[in-house]
Amino acid sequence: MSKNKEQDELLKWLDEEDPFGLNEEMEFIIFKCIDCGKEDEVPDYVVEEFHFDLEEDEEVEVVCPFCNGTMRQARKDPSE
Ligand SMILES: [Zn+2]
DSSP states (O other), X not given: OHHHHHHHHHHHHHHHHOTTOTTSOOOEEEEEETTTOOEEEEEHHHHHHHHTTSOTXXXXXXXXXXXXXXXXXXXXXXXX
């Protein structure tokens, strides 16, 4: 019966840790293309991954899916 117990623990772990984040609502960050002006939503965990390669004061840039230009995070508050 030890097999079943292992499986139970695995299921329990999957349930508690939610390792794939399936039960969490994804947060999206709006990016705006500085070349064509279109906007795209990028999941925030992707943006955080980009941040690992950057200096603290550098902005995350992604490739625009519409024109292959540069997209930067759109500012919610333009005065910021
Ligand atoms: Zn673009």
